[in-house]
Amino acid sequence: MKVYTRLFICFFVGLAIIAPLTARQAPAVHQDGGKVVLKNDVVRFEFDLQRGTYAIFNQADPRPVVANARLGINQWFSDAAGVKRSWTKRKVIDDLGSGLALDLSVKPDGAPELLFSITLYQGQSFISATGGLINSGNDPVRVKDIHILADGAVYQDYDLSEGFAMIDGFNGGEPLEYGKRSYSPLTRVNALKSRNNILLTFSDDTRRRQLVMGGLSYHDFDKFATIAQPRRTELAKGADGKSSLRCYLDLPSEQSDSGTDGEVIELIKGKESRRWENHEFRCSEMATSAKGKDEIIIECRDLKKDQPYRLGFSWWHGLRHGNHADLTQSVYVEFEQDGGKKKLPLVESCILPRFDGHRKKDVEQVELLLPAEAIKAGKLRVIVEKAAGTDEKDQNVYLSEIWLRDGRGKALLPSKLTSVAASPRPRLAYTGQLFASDPVGKRVDPGQRYVAPDLFYIDVTGADPFDALERYAAHLRKAQNIKLSIYDFPTVCLWYAADKRYGGIGKEGANNTSLGAVEEAEVIAASGFLKYSRAAVRLVPDSYMPDNQQGWWDDKHWQRDDTDRDTTQNGRYIKPYETTEK
Incomplete structure (x- = not known):
């Protein structure tokens, strides 16, 4: 009797586990009023035909994971005014399984017809997508950017404060710029920009939630993913939870802002822009x-003379390689008093946090009470200038953000300069971006239709981040038909062998060209090493021009001498081996 009981229990449990995997509905498409819906029993995609935006739902929850997201090609987007939107459906059978595709058409006036395909597979929880266009104009168009998720609200109206983390999808050398002790693929900051993919996860109502988005296949384009909380949102409330942000400027793209009570903050001097390295x-x-x-000058005016205000700002400088010189800055407030000008220090002789090959300092930010006598003037100027007595080579000053907070409530940030990582980080609202980009782009001639073979991946289901990433990896392997070939021999990287830090250019160093690769192979053969093992030599291009040989597989691009940098010929083909055949 016990034996039969055990058999029955095992059989019953087995059915309970397997049934949800085998009984999943086939994907279906229908139009519900002004929305077209693509769904299976675990995920739902809703495109608003009137507004041109979409939402993605985990079917287990009534709230969307992604909301108000747009689709786009280059500068044309699905939510533009005056466009015609339509849809069709078609069956899909490929390496990822059988499913249903929702094909969307967006026709702006005087612009190409935009095409987007959203696919759901039977028994799968992820969404696959791609985009392209029909060039209905008279001139060629280059598809440089494909936006599959643009400006989408991510987990809007959820509490993301518990167990929040993001993991990037970098692959290769880029993260090493941060230093082996400074870089981790897991971060708890409120912004992450990544090649390839991003995982976001948090706990809400004792349940772990997640989002995985990234590239599913790679052919014509790189893929990029971003999840970030807008700083204006992050700074909106003080530590007491009360809305107190009056004015905010993202410098220098924003140069003037006015608060609900009439206060104005305006950038007067220092309007050039500097984009930093290591900002991912x-x-x-x-x-x-x-x-x-x-100096940089910001004017604050129309202040309530009997009301306290806090001034906040952030600054840093990020440079790619090497050990760069420090920059020292001071901040003053200047105002009129008794018929003259008075200037008071807020921060004196402060070294900007520096992130480069030697030092790894985070962005710093602060909130300071403005002097009452300066506020009483009704108008004041914040002046950022080089610290007195410094003789620095870089005579410019830098400021990333500046804002004005109502001083009657509590500050959000410390009153001394503090790294962003060590500051309070309220988690309120996040915006996601998922796109493909190429600086050269794919040329589409008049009358031609182009839909990228590149696929994107979005998965909003599950409660285990590790399982979510394993599923993503398995689907990417199928989509790319990946069959890893593990080699059993050493390789010589000509980038390292040619670099003066690792061998040098000259008699004893290698030459990172096709000729140098052949010469290196001859040295290996002459050494007798091939008696014991095979070996390989890798030609490594290292150009950072927008249009270089990387990504192209033809002799013409690999011969281009305009990609040379420094004193090297930068991993290209040269005579007598100027072609792959030779």
Whole structure:
């Protein structure tokens, strides 16, 4: 009797586990009023035909994971006014399975017809997507950017404060710029920009939630993913939870802002822009700074003379390689008093946080009470200038953001300069971006239709981040038909062998060209090494021009001498081996 009981229990449990996997509905498409809906029993995609935006739902929850997202090609987007939107459906059978595609057409006036395909597979929880266009004009068009998720609200109206984390999808050398002790693929900051993909996860109502989005296949384009909380949103409330932000400027792209009570903050001097390196783990507002020769001036006016205010700002400088010189800045407030001008220090002789090959300092920010006598003047100027007595080579000053807060409530940030990582980080609202980009683009001639073979991946289901990433990897392997070939021999990287830090250019160093690769192979053969093992030599291009040989597989691009940099020929083909065949 016990034996039969055990058999029955095992059989019953087995059915309970397997049934949900085998009984999933086939994908279906229908129009519900002004919305077209593509769904299976685990995920739902809704496109608003009137507004040109979409939402993605986990079917287990009535709230969307992604909301108000747009689709776009280059500068043309699905939510533009005056466009015609329509849809069709078609069956799909490919390496990822059988499913249903929702094909969307967006026809702007005087612009190409935009095409987007959204696919759901039977028994799968992810959405696959791609985009392209029909060139109905008289001139060629280059598709440079494909926006599959543009400006989408991510987990809007959810509480993301518990267990929040993001993981980037970098692959290769880029993260190493941060230093082995400074870089981790997991971050808890409020902004992340990544190649390839991003995972976001948090706990809400004792349940872990997640979002995985990125590239599913790679052919014509790189893929990029971003999730960030807008700084204006992050700074909106003080530590007491009360809305107190009056004015905010993302410098230098924003140069004037006015508050609900009439206060105005305006950038007067220092309107040049400087984009920093190593900004992937910082929000877009901090990726750039206002740049001014000797000083930056911001005017605050129409202040309530009997009301306290806090001034907040952020600054840093990020440079790619090497050990760069420090920059020292001071901040003053200047105002009129008794018929003259008075100037008071807020911050004196402060070294800007520097992130480069030697030092790894985060962006710093602060909120300071403005002097009552300055506020009483009704108008004041904030002046950022080089610290007195410094003789720095870079005579510019830099400022990333500046804002004005009602001082009657509590500050959000410390009153001394503090790294962003060590500051309070309220988690209120996030915006996602998922797109493909190429600086050269795909040429589409008049009358031609082009839909990128590149696929994107979005998965809003599950409660285990590790399982979500494993599923993503498995689907990417199928989509790319990946069959890893593990080699059993050493390789010589000509980038390292030619670099003076690792061998040098000259008699004893290698030459990172096709000729140098052949010469290196001859040296290996002459050494007798091939008696014991096979070996390979890798030609490594290292150009950062928008249009270089990387991504192209033809002799013409690999011969281009305009990609040379420094004193090298930069991993290209040269005579007598100027073709792959030779």
